[in-house]
Amino acid sequence: xxxxxxxxxxxxxxxxxxxxxxxxxxxxxxxxxxxxxxxxxxxxxxxxxxxxxxxxxxxxxxxxxxxxxxxxxxxxxxxxxxxxxxxxxxxxxxxxxxxxxxxxxxxxxxxxxxxxxxxxxxxxxxxxxxxxxxxxxxxxxxxxxxxxxxxxxx
Amino acid sequence: xxxxxxxxxxxxxxxxxxxxxxxxxxxxxxxxxxxxxxxxxxxxxxxxxxxxxxxxxxxxxxxxxxxxxxxxxxxxxxxxxxxxxxxxxxxxxxxxxxxxxxxxxxxxxxxxxxxxxxxxxxxxxxxxxxxxxxxxxxxxxxxxxxxxxxxxxx
Numbered sequence: 001x002x003x004x005x006x007x008x009x010x011x012x013x014x015x016x017x018x019x020x021x022x023x024x025x026x027x028x029x030x031x032x033x034x035x036x037x038x039x040x041x042x043x044x045x046x047x048x049x050x051x052x053x054x055x056x057x058x059x060x061x062x063x064x065x066x067x068x069x070x071x072x073x074x075x076x077x078x079x080x081x082x083x084x085x086x087x088x089x090x091x092x093x094x095x096x097x098x099x100x101x102x103x104x105x106x107x108x109x110x111x112x113x114x115x116x117x118x119x120x121x122x123x124x125x126x127x128x129x130x131x132x133x134x135x136x137x138x139x140x141x142x143x144x145x146x147x148x149x150x151x152x153x154x
Numbered sequence: 155x156x157x158x159x160x161x162x163x164x165x166x167x168x169x170x171x172x173x174x175x176x177x178x179x180x181x182x183x184x185x186x187x188x189x190x191x192x193x194x195x196x197x198x199x200x201x202x203x204x205x206x207x208x209x210x211x212x213x214x215x216x217x218x219x220x221x222x223x224x225x226x227x228x229x230x231x232x233x234x235x236x237x238x239x240x241x242x243x244x245x246x247x248x249x250x251x252x253x254x255x256x257x258x259x260x261x262x263x264x265x266x267x268x269x270x271x272x273x274x275x276x277x278x279x280x281x282x283x284x285x286x287x288x289x290x291x292x293x294x295x296x297x298x299x300x301x302x303x304x305x306x307x308x
Contacts, residue, residue: 006282007277007282010277010282010285010286010289011273011274011277011278012274013289014273014274014276014277014285014289015270015273015274017289017292017293017296018273018292019201019266020205020296021179021292021295021296021299022179022182022183023198023201023202023205024296024299024300024303025175025176025179025180025299026179026180026183026194026198027198027218027219027303028176028299028302028303028306029176029180030198030219031219031303031306031307032306034219035306044177044180044181044184047173047177048177051174051177064181065181065184065185065188111306112173114302114305115298115299115302116169118298118301118302119165119168119169119172119295119298120165120166120168120169122168122291122294122295122298123161123164123165123168124165126287126291128160128161128164130287131164131168132164133280133284133287133288134287134288134291134292135164135167135168135171137276137280137288138171138172138175138288138292139171140276141175141273141276142171142174142175142178144269144272144273144276145175145178145179145182145269146178147272148182148268148269148272149178149181149182149185151268152182152185152186152189152265153185
């Protein structure tokens with residue numbers, strides 16, 4: 001029994017596997033953005049807005065790591081494409097916030113529908129207990145990715 | 155017992171979770187590329203070359219979904235940054251192939267080292283059997299992503 005060997009092999013497999021998934025993910029989002037008439041990074045910023053809700057341009061810049069000028073250009077493109085609207089913050093009328101538009105969510109959802117359906121189909125091959133275990137790992141992997149992103153931006 | 159409900163909830167969780175991981179992944183690769191002085195998509199193309207080995211510009215265009223002009227500009231940037239070299243195909247001297255350079259792999263690896271280490275640390279919380287199960291799911295998720303990418307490019 002070479003448990004130590006097979007464990008370190010498994011750990012290397014994890015790195016390769018998540019890297020492979022990462023490459024495919026980046027290429028998929030790139031192609032999806034192109035299909036929607038946006039830059040690759042725009043779609044991800046729209047995703048962040050959909051996840052976190054309305055925020056100021058400054059907050060969006062912090063979350064995406066983009067400069068002030070890049071954020072302005074980004075919001076211009078998203079606004080033109082109908083994905084977001086610039087609105088006055090109801091709690092502070094002097095502040096402008098960027099609001100994700102529901103219509104855009106539907107448009108993006110259409111594009112991602114097949115991916116979502118295939119992912120749900122894949123789940124059907126696993127028991128609930130197995131899925132809980134798998135998701136616990138993927139959730140932590142997503143947290144790691146966020147921590148590493150913070151580290152990179154410093 | 156509402157097994158049907160909790161299953162469909164689990165399936166929706168899968169979609170949200172992989173989408174969240176996807177967003178973080180895209181942002182991470184964007185920041186990494188920036189740190190390396192490359193465009194966000196360049197690093198992924200370098201990754202494809204590292205995974206699949208030397209190929210022609212035409213083949214790289216097919217794999218990335220980029221136009222001929224974009225591939226030429228991409229290879230120019232990667233060559234200038236020392237990530238790839240244009241070489242004559244040993245099996246057909248009239249063909250030019252793009253070869254990933256080992257030195258570049260090390261450079262990129264340095265940047266990804268912390269991410270790799272955190273991923274390996276995460277593995278230590280799981281048994282080998284659990285990891286096999288998790289990886290079977292992630293492997294299939296990566297396959298789905300590749301199929302969906304092909305579909306999007308059509």
